[in-house]
Amino acid sequence: MEEEYFPGDAIGILTYNLASEVDYVLDRLHLLESADQTYEVKLAKPVKKKNPELPHYVPKYVTPRRLLSECLDIRITPRKGLLQAMASCTADECEKRLLEILASKEGSNLYNELILKNEMNFLHVLKYVATCRPPLAMLIEHLPRLQARPYSIASYGRENHIRIAFAMLNDGQVGITTHMLESKLLHPGKWDKYLYMYLRQLKPVFNYREEDLERNIIMIGPGTGVTPYIGFLEYRKQAKSGSTRKTKMGSAWLLTSCRYQDRNYLYEHELKGFMQAGVLDRLHVASSRDEDSQYKYVQDIIEDRKEELVELLLDDATKLYLCGEGRTMLPRIQDTIVTCMSKVKSMPKSEAADLLAEYRKTGKYLYYSMIRH
Known part of the structure; x- marks a missing residue:
C-alpha cells in the first residue's frame, strides 16, 4: 500500500447487499420486473422539509436493483421513524397497529424487547409484517447509506x-x-x-506505534480478534531486527482462543515464530471444543494468571488491548478483568471498574469491538 x-x-x-435479500425487497415492492430499468431520482413536490436535498449517495439516475444492492443498508436496525412510515403502507390492521406501537413513545419497552434484544433488522420486520408494501421513495428517505x-x-x-x-x-x-x-x-x-x-483508522484509535515499543503490552483477542496483533508483532520484529535503539523493548503478552487447535487456530505458526524471535514473551491459547484443553475461554486464562496479569496491567508502562466480538464476548472478558483486579488488589469491584474506565479515557486501555460484516 x-x-x-x-x-x-x-x-x-x-460491499454489496446479498442478491437474494435484494430480490426479496424488490418482490415485496412489486419491482422485480422493472428492477433493471433506470429511473431518475428527484424530490417530490411539495416538500415539507426546510432546505430538502437528496442523499448524496443516491445517484440521480439509478435502477432499483443497484439502489438496493449498493446504496441503501437494508439490514439496518429500524428506527421508530421508519417503523411509523412502514405502518402507513401496511394493509392488515393488526400488523399496522403493531408497527404503530413499536414506533410510539409508549411502546419503548416492546421495541427494546422485540427489536433490539432480538437484533431484528429492516428485513426481519418486513418479513414479519407480510402486508407492508413500502414505496421505494420511502426507503430512500429512511434507510441509511450502505x-x-x-x-x-x-x-x-x-x-x-x-x-x-x-x-x-x-x-x-x-x-x-x-x-x-x-x-x-x-x-x-x-x-x-x-x-x-x-x-x-479505527475510532477510537486502536493501533501500535513507535512510542509504544518501550511499553509492556497485553493483547487479548479471541478468535479473529487476534488479527490486528499480527501487525503489532511484525512491527516489533522489524524494530528489533533493524533497531539501533538503546532502550529496551517492553514485554508482550497475547491471549487468544479458537474452537479446535488442530483446525482453526489462527496464525499458529506465525505466533510461535514470534515467540522464537523474542518479540512475543507470553502466548496463551484457549480452545473451547478440545476436551483436553487447559483453558476453554480467554476468561479462564485471565482468571488462572490473574496475579501476573493484574500486576503487569497496573504498571504505568503497560497498555492493554482488547479486540473481538463486541456484543457479548468482550463485555464478559472485560468483566473478568475487573473481577480479577478486585480480587488481586482487594478493592471493591466498582472501584476496579472505575479504574479500568479511567484507563480507557487516558489511552492505557484500547478496546475494539468487531461486528458481523
Whole structure:
C-alpha cells in the first residue's frame, strides 16, 4: 500500500447487499420486473422539509436493483421513524397497529424487547409484517447509506500487499462482506476480481506505534480478534531486527482462543515464530471444543494468571488491548478483568471498574469491538 498505516489500522471494504435479500425487497415492492430499468431520482413536490436535498449517495439516475444492492443498508436496525412510515403502507390492521406501537413513545419497552434484544433488522420486520408494501421513495428517505465494512490489517511493512482475516460461521447468519469475500475466493469467475477499499483508522484509535515499543503490552483477542496483533508483532520484529535503539523493548503478552487447535487456530505458526524471535514473551491459547484443553475461554486464562496479569496491567508502562466480538464476548472478558483486579488488589469491584474506565479515557486501555460484516 502506498499510504502510510500503523499496526492495528484497518481497511474499509466497499460491499454489496446479498442478491437474494435484494430480490426479496424488490418482490415485496412489486419491482422485480422493472428492477433493471433506470429511473431518475428527484424530490417530490411539495416538500415539507426546510432546505430538502437528496442523499448524496443516491445517484440521480439509478435502477432499483443497484439502489438496493449498493446504496441503501437494508439490514439496518429500524428506527421508530421508519417503523411509523412502514405502518402507513401496511394493509392488515393488526400488523399496522403493531408497527404503530413499536414506533410510539409508549411502546419503548416492546421495541427494546422485540427489536433490539432480538437484533431484528429492516428485513426481519418486513418479513414479519407480510402486508407492508413500502414505496421505494420511502426507503430512500429512511434507510441509511450502505457503509464500507472495516477489517483489521493483519500485517505490517509488506510491500504491495496486506492481509486480513475473516471467519464464516455455520449459524444461519451470513455477513454480506464475508459472503462476498468467500465468493470471490471460491468462485472468482463469477465476481469482479477487484476489491474496492480504502485505508481506515479505527475510532477510537486502536493501533501500535513507535512510542509504544518501550511499553509492556497485553493483547487479548479471541478468535479473529487476534488479527490486528499480527501487525503489532511484525512491527516489533522489524524494530528489533533493524533497531539501533538503546532502550529496551517492553514485554508482550497475547491471549487468544479458537474452537479446535488442530483446525482453526489462527496464525499458529506465525505466533510461535514470534515467540522464537523474542518479540512475543507470553502466548496463551484457549480452545473451547478440545476436551483436553487447559483453558476453554480467554476468561479462564485471565482468571488462572490473574496475579501476573493484574500486576503487569497496573504498571504505568503497560497498555492493554482488547479486540473481538463486541456484543457479548468482550463485555464478559472485560468483566473478568475487573473481577480479577478486585480480587488481586482487594478493592471493591466498582472501584476496579472505575479504574479500568479511567484507563480507557487516558489511552492505557484500547478496546475494539468487531461486528458481523
